[in-house]
Amino acid sequence: MLKKAASLILISLFAGMLSGCWDNRDINHRALPVTMGVSMKGDNYNVLLLIPEPVENTTRIRLVKGEGKTVTEAIDTISRDMESFVDMLHMKVVVFDKALAERGLMDSISGFMRARDISPKVIVVITDDEINQFFKRSQKTMAPEGTTLYDCFEKDAGWNPEIALTRVWEVYRSIHSYTRDVAIPIIQAGTKTMIEHNGSAIIKNGRMVGRISSEETLLMNAFSGESSYGKVEVMNHASVLIVSNTFRNSSKVVDRTPYMNSKIILKVSLLETRENTNADLIREELEKVLTLRCDAVIEKMKANEADVLGLGQFFRNKLPRNELQHWRTEYLPRLKMNFEVRTIIQNEGNLKMPS
Numbered sequence: 001m002l003k004k005a006a007s008l009i010l011i012s013l014f015a016g017m018l019s020g021c022w023d024n025r026d027i028n029h030r031a032l033p034v035t036m037g038v039s040m041k042g043d044n045y046n047v048l049l050l051i052p053e054p055v056e057n058t059t060r061i062r063l064v065k066g067e068g069k070t071v072t073e074a075i076d077t078i079s080r081d082m083e084s085f086v087d088m089l090h091m092k093v094v095v096f097d098k099a100l101a102e103r104g105l106m107d108s109i110s111g112f113m114r115a116r117d118i119s120p121k122v123i124v125v126i127t128d129d130e131i132n133q134f135f136k137r138s139q140k141t142m143a144p145e146g147t148t149l150y151d152c153f154e155k156d157a158g159w160n161p162e163i164a165l166t167r168v169w170e171v172y173r174s175i176h177s178y179t180r181d182v183a184i185p186i187i188q189a190g191t192k193t194m195i196e197h198n199g200s201a202i203i204k205n206g207r208m209v210g211r212i213s214s215e216e217t218l219l220m221n222a223f224s225g226e227s228s229y230g231k232v233e234v235m236n237h238a239s240v241l242i243v244s245n246t247f248r249n250s251s252k253v254v255d256r257t258p259y260m261n262s263k264i265i266l267k268v269s270l271l272e273t274r275e276n277t278n279a280d281l282i283r284e285e286l287e288k289v290l291t292l293r294c295d296a297v298i299e300k301m302k303a304n305e306a307d308v309l310g311l312g313q314f315f316r317n318k319l320p321r322n323e324l325q326h327w328r329t330e331y332l333p334r335l336k337m338n339f340e341v342r343t344i345i346q347n348e349g350n351l352k353m354p355s
Contacts, residue, residue: 031084035149036118038071038108039097039131045108047074048135049086050142061139071108072115088117092150094124094168097131098201098208101184106206109171120169123153126201126208128188137189148194153185161221162214164200175206178324179312183212183220204306204328212308216297219290222264223247223309233268235285237277240268243346251314258315258331263340264290269347279345287341294339302333311335 037048044067051062064082068074079086094112096105105124112118127134142148151157153165164185174182183200190196200217202210212220222245233240246265251258268286301307305328312327319331 030087031079031082032087032090034090034147035093035095036088036091037095037097037127037131037135038100040100040103041067044069045071045074046131047071047078048131049075049078050135050139051086061142063135063139071111072117075117089119091118091122092147093153094118094122095131095134095149095187096124096126096184098126098128098186101126101201101203101208104205104207105171105203106175109168109175109206112168113172118168120167120172122168123150124166124168124171124184125149125153126184126186128186128198134189138194141190141194152187152195161226162218163197164217164221165226166203171203171206174203179307179316179327180310181306181308181328183217183308184208185217186211202300202304202306202308204304209306210300210304212297212300216293216300219293219297220308223262232271233286233289235282235289237274237285238270238282239272240282240286240345241271243267243269249314251311251318253315253318253331256331257334257336258318259336259338260311260314261338261340262294263342264294265342265344266290267344267346270345283343283345286343290341291339294337294341298335298337302335305329305332307332311337 031049031051031053033049033051035050039046047066047068049064049066051064052059053062064078066074066076066078066081068077075086075088096108100108109124112122113120129137138149153159153163155165159165164183166182166184170182171184174180182203184203186198186201187195188198197214199211199213200220201208202212233242244267248263248265249260251260253259266286270282273282297309301309301311307328312324312332315327315331316324319327323331
């Protein structure tokens with residue numbers, strides 16, 4: 001009986017030691033950065049972290065820096081030198097220096113996916129500014145909670161259809177895809193606002209090879225299914241509000257030349273008009289502007305051999321698998337693309353126009 005009792009006591013003790021979150025740190029001993037900046041100096045990565053800290057009924061933003069052979073090593077260096085453990089669980093945005101983006105993001109993005117310290121849903125951004133200057137200037141206009149930059153890309157906050165919205169997992173997918181590339185938003189520190197948008201970077205195999213304008217980014221978002229509601233298209237004779245957009249696509253391959261027809265159906269509402277302007281003239285001008293913009297995006301894709309519209313997805317079942325790896329270099333430059341734009345003016349705006 002004594003042996004059984006002793007055994008039960010030992011089992012209870014061991015069970016108590018094994019249960020519970022013995023390796024967890026108290027929330028008060030964790031630093032939770034919301035934004036990270038990454039650049040390179042020589043062969044080393046420079047990492048900056050924006051960490052909100054509660055101070056006397058408010059929050060202040062703390063900017064800390066680290067350096068290492070990898071991004072993970074730089075973060076570990078920061079965590080080692082701080083009084084709190086750096087936990088990347090709440091990371092929202094990663095900002096890359098343009099020079100690093102042109103050099104290539106493959107190692108950084110692959111490291112994020114492999115280590116899993118950072119969520120694959122984190123938004124990826126590129127800055128035209130030098131990374132240290134960008135964070136110092138934007139820090140002055142940032143809200144105390146530190147999420148202002150993230151709000152610029154949040155659909156329920158400051159995002160609009162002219163802004164690319166690309167996450168870590170999408171960049172990683174494009175690196176390992178034969179038929180799909182991505183565009184990453186380009187920003188700089190603003191003078192009257194926290195940031196200013198400068199279009200989007202064309203990313204091919206994890207490297208920045210070109211850029212498109214904000215208006216061309218709108219087309220890319222619409223093509224990929226992102227809503228373009230709220231976009232005001234300013235023309236010579238009128239301003240319109242794009243209410244909805246629909247794409248209808250068909251594709252074929254003839255003698256190793258890909259052909260694609262894309263019909264864009266836009267529903268718009270008139271906002272402003274000039275004198276002697278009628279609906280037919282507005283419709284004609286809008287369709288001409290959008291057709292030229294579509295053609296410009298295709299030409300940039302061909303010049304950079306980067307498929308940011310993901311057109312190769314429409315040819316995956318029309319080409320042998322061993323030919324898909326040549327989509328960017330052989331098939332995309334020969335692509336024959338036909339855009340047809342149809343505009344439906346569904347009403348004359350919120351105000352009644354004079355007869």
